[in-house]
Amino acid sequence: MTWVAVLLAAAGCYLLKLGGLSVPPRVLEHPLVRRVADLIPVALLAALIAVQVAASGSELVLDARLAALAAAAVLLVLRAPFLVVVFGSALLAALIRAVG
Amino acid sequence: MSSSPDPALPAAERTAIVRDSLGVGIATGAYGVSFGAVSVAAGLDVWQTCALSLLVFTGASQFALVGVVAGGGAPLAGTAAALLLGTRNTLYGLKVGPLLQWRGWRRALGAHLLIDESTAMSVGRDSVPAARLGFLTTGVSIFVLWNLFTLLGALAGTAIGDPATYGLDAAVGAAFLALLWPRLDSWHHRVVALLAAAVALGAVPLTPAGVPVLAAGAVAVLAGLLRPAGRREEAS
Numbered sequence: 322m323t324w325v326a327v328l329l330a331a332a333g334c335y336l337l338k339l340g341g342l343s344v345p346p347r348v349l350e351h352p353l354v355r356r357v358a359d360l361i362p363v364a365l366l367a368a369l370i371a372v373q374v375a376a377s378g379s380e381l382v383l384d385a386r387l388a389a390l391a392a393a394a395v396l397l398v399l400r401a402p403f404l405v406v407v408f409g410s411a412l413l414a415a416l417i418r419a420v421g
Numbered sequence: 422m423s424s425s426p427d428p429a430l431p432a433a434e435r436t437a438i439v440r441d442s443l444g445v446g447i448a449t450g451a452y453g454v455s456f457g458a459v460s461v462a463a464g465l466d467v468w469q470t471c472a473l474s475l476l477v478f479t480g481a482s483q484f485a486l487v488g489v490v491a492g493g494g495a496p497l498a499g500t501a502a503a504l505l506l507g508t509r510n511t512l513y514g515l516k517v518g519p520l521l522q523w524r525g526w527r528r529a530l531g532a533h534l535l536i537d538e539s540t541a542m543s544v545g546r547d548s549v550p551a552a553r554l555g556f557l558t559t560g561v562s563i564f565v566l567w568n569l570f571t572l573l574g575a576l577a578g579t580a581i582g583d584p585a586t587y588g589l590d591a592a593v594g595a596a597f598l599a600l601l602w603p604r605l606d607s608w609h610h611r612v613v614a615l616l617a618a619a620v621a622l623g624a625v626p627l628t629p630a631g632v633p634v635l636a637a638g639a640v641a642v643l644a645g646l647l648r649p650a651g652r653r654e655e656a657s
Contacts, residue, residue, distance in 0.1 A: 326496030379625060418586070
C-alpha cells in the first residue's frame with residue numbers, strides 16, 4: 322500500500338509540474354485560484370505541524386514533541402539553518418525523554 | 422543583455438549565476454539527510470524513501486506524505502496531502518514556463534526539476550539562457566545532492582534503531598515548521614495557519630488519521646473565497 326501511495330504521489334506531483342509548464346498562463350491565473358493556491362501550503366503545513374506534534378492516534382497528547390517544536394521556533398527566530406532546526410529539536414526531545 | 426534570447430551569455434554573468442545556483446543547491450540538497458532520517462522513522466523503508474526523493478522530488482510533498490504515515494494515517498491520505506502541496510509547483514510552472522521556453526522532451530525533463538529553489542533562481546533573469554542556466558544549475562545540483570543525502574539519512578536512520586530514542590519523530594514537526602516559517606510573512610497567512618492547525622486538531626479525535634490534515638485544506642479554500650481584498654499578499 323505504501324508503494325502505491327509513493328508511486329501515485331510521484332505521478333501526480335510530476336503531472337502538476339508538467340501541467341504548469343505546459344498550460345498557457347492565463348488558464349490558471351484567475352485571482353481566486355492564485356489566492357487559494359497561495360494559502361494551501363500555509364494551511365497544510367500548519368495542520369501537519371499540529372497533528373505531528375499533538376496527536377497520538379486519535380488522541381491529543383502533550384509531550385516532548387511540543388517542547389521540540391518550541392525549540393524549533395526559537396532556532397528559527399535565531400535564523401538557524403534548516404538542519405540545525407531539525408536536529409536541534411530532535412536532540413531536545415531525546416534529552417527530555419532520557420531525563421523523564 | 423537585451424530582453425531577447427541571447428545564446429551568448431557573458432562570462433561574468435554566467436559565472437555569477439552558476440555560483441549563486443550552486444550555493445542554493447548545496448544548502449538545500451544537504452537537508453535531504455533530514456528527510457531520509459524522518460522517512461524511515463515514519464516507517465517507510467529505505468527503498469520507498471529513496472523512491473520518494475527520486476520520483477516525487479519536491480520536499481514539502483515528500484515530508485507531507487511521510488508525516489501523514491508517521492501519524493498512523495492511510496498512505497493514500499499522505500498522497501493526497503502531497504498532491505495538494507504539489508499544486509504550488511503548477512503555479513511556479515506558469516511563472517517560469519515563458520522564461521524557459523522549452524518544448525517537447527526538454528520540457529518533459531525540465532518539469533521534474535521544477536521546485537521552489539529552481540523557480541527562485543530563474544525568475545527575474547533578463548534572458549532565456551540566463552533563466553535556463555539558473556534553473557538547471559539549481560535543479561540538477563539539488564536533485565543529485567537531495568537524493569544522495571536522502572540515502573545517507575535513510576541508512577543512518579535505519580542503523581540507529583527506534584527513532585523515538587533520538588527524538589527523530591519529534592523532528593518532523595520541526596521540519597514542517599521550518600518549511601512554513603518563510604510563509605508566515607503576513608497576518609493573513611498567520612491567521613490561516615492558526616485556523617488550519619485548530620481545524621486539524623479538532624478533527625483528530627473525530628476522523629481517521631490523515632483526514633485532519635486534508636480538512637485543514639478547506640481552511641485555505643474558505644480563506645481564499647472570503648478574502649477577495651487580500652491582494653497585497655500576492656506579490657510574493
